[in-house]
Amino acid sequence: MHNVRTCRLARHPSPLTLRQPIMAATTSLLLSLAATVIADESGICWQPAQVIASGDAHVGPWRMNESDFRYVDDPTVALRQDGTAAVLWVDQARQDIFFQSIDPGGEPQQNEPSNVSRSGDTFSWLPRVTIAGDDPETLYVLWQEILFSGGSHGGDILFARTQDGGKTFSEPINLSQSREGAGKGRLTEQRWDNGSLDLAEGPDGTIWAAWTAYEGDLSISHSLDGGSTFTQPQPVARDDSRPARAPSLAVDGEGRVHLAWSLGEDTAADIHYILLDSSGAILAEPAAVATSPGHADAPSLAVDANGTVHLAYAEAADGPGHPASILYSRSERDEHFIVPRELVDEGSERTAGQGYPSITVTGRHIHLLWERFPDPRQRPRGLGMMHSADGGETFSPPSSVPESVVEAGFNGNLQGLLTHKLAVNDNGDIAVVNSTFLPDEASHVWLIRGRHER
Template identity: 25%
Template sequence: MTYRKPVALTLLATLMLAALPSLAVAQMSHQHASEAACEETALRCATKVTPAFGRDGTLWLAWMAGGQISVANSKDQGKSFSTPVQVTRERLNLDWGPDARPKLAIDAKGNIAVAFSIFRDQNFNGQVLTTRSTDGGRSFDAPKAITTNNESQRFEAIGFDPAGAVFAAWLDKRNRVPAQQRGQKYDGAGLFFASSKDGGATYSDARLVADNTCECCRLALAFDGAGHPVVVFRNIFEGGVRDHAIVTFSDLATPGEIHRVSRDDWQIAACPHHGPGLTVSPEGTYHVTWYTNGKARKGLFYARSRDGGKTFSDPLPVGQPNRSPSRPQIIAGPQGLVMAWKEFDGQKTTIDLMTSHDDGATWSKPTVIADTADSSDHPLLVSDSRQTYLSWMTKADGYHFQAIEGEP
């Protein structure tokens, strides 16, 4: 299987290369180049960029820059974008944590739901805000809190189920103070959820899935073949072990049993800031990727479940241990499974990729598909009905939206 890197197409890329000769032409991406100390709300200034495809094939981006959340769309697979629309009305103290980013989801009618979090104080207590657009992204409702509770909420995940309802999950510390008032020790946060039957205008009351989860790692959300939400999260097991767990909902209001993804035995009284990846293939298989620094294993790993998350295959090591592999993502695309992650060789960061055409039984050899010499966002994978793409924001080289092309 072969892959092609994006090629610079604009004068802007040429001018930037003249100013920064150490950058490679192959790593520039159209006109969406990043700028040093950029405080504008434009895409070129973004630190976190999140993609999603609409049913009609339109690519949507939500990003944080200049203290605000913006949205734009592309009809040509990321070569050009519409004039950005401001989701927020004012500069906010957006959650800049390593695993935080704006989230967006698009339903079959083109309605858009957006969620993001802000810091409310110097102790990193957060608040999850949500908004929606019912006019094709031309305007958004004023953002409002997803819950009335005043404790900390962060690391939200949202998605539309097949019936058009929004499902949301997040990490919430509302049980911390009551526990402390009872003289009890309280570790981590709680995994909470809510749903919206009106496209994100209003959400149901928040409900608890599990308490004492890790408080600072992103959640992974997907829907199974029946449209039920599936969430993977870093849990705090007995003895302070922060390994991953999974829960499948029987409907939007009913979480099922919690199962352990693997026994890595990472005992740590701190925040890893490193969440998992999840996708559900057409065959109904759950595919999970994650990072651990446990006693049993260290590094990036992959496992799959054919029984709805009750049991998982033996963890498969991913990446080169001597290059600090991190930030794994996985997606079931139209041509099979794609897994991507970051590696660092001491000078540059690469995005490495593997594919599987037999539902995760075997994987191709890793291939480097992009690199940068400066800081960068997590690599993200997104797919329409025909192609899988890499979405990656870099400080030095700008925004990449790159087709993952291969020969059978």
């Protein structure tokens, strides 16, 4: 149950009222009037959803980069300490990734979104973004570019940066140079998620990128010069019979790299974890976090100031394609992960399956977001969320993110649900992004802001 209270806010178009395509890439409809704020059970005050980009909703037959795709999708977000949101998304019709900076009042900071990928002849999908720790004007972006190089599947991992707050971006660098379909996370021969990649920055400014390929390899690379150059990819896991998928990266205060992933071609896959030092040397060999007969997938890692690693993932007791729940575990510095526990109760969210979580940590506060699956046979609809104020000892009851469930249609990420839709800063500001798709009518990218009073 949500508590509703009124205060003075910027007001934006609601998912319940916006149904027609808007071809402009950025919308700013700000009205100086009282708007409704919804406070959920964990004490988060949510503002009305804001549309960031809109387009058609057409998906033609797959013809590689000649496919007739016309929709907006794949949003991701990072949040500055002043509350400014860095939002990226994909425009499939233009085959490029776009960036816009949105201030705390909902105003776009650029007249037009910046084109990050600038490769209109090839699809650019499922970006990740991180803000440099020492300069909020510097952002790093990683994504999957659908380049075909003669292998079994198309896909390479590209990187670009901005040093002026997103006005301009560097020429993209190809980190993978692969023929094996980099960025694909294979479940079976015929089923995979694109966007099987992740990006993180260490306390010394080292940039880390990880990705998997259709053929099964998990690779990692890093940059010591702010993204000008990257090391040759280092293989972390390599097994075509049990392909790695869905990598998640986190870097602790000592620069140690924590990496988790799942496996395909295994109905009882477990989450695997490895620890590397600040140079990429392996400190602890890959091992399963926990074993179970269910299918564990889509891990998300975060590390707090004390070096505790927090892990969330989805597990389907009956295997892929069946209802899943979100599990949580953590590891104190150099300790084993505690026994994972399911983070749902018998409340309303129990009726909706969960999957593809995103976890963030600031201080003792942990926020956890996931895709809601009211029907596991269908696309997800809406987003669920939980919060812990005590470092993961206890969590709030699960709730739906207000206005993340649209009147018609479903969540986007049509090319793969491996993404990151949540950002939180040290002041308690929260940014959630989502995309929605109503076939043959409209697609939208949304920004939903919240605040957790501390």
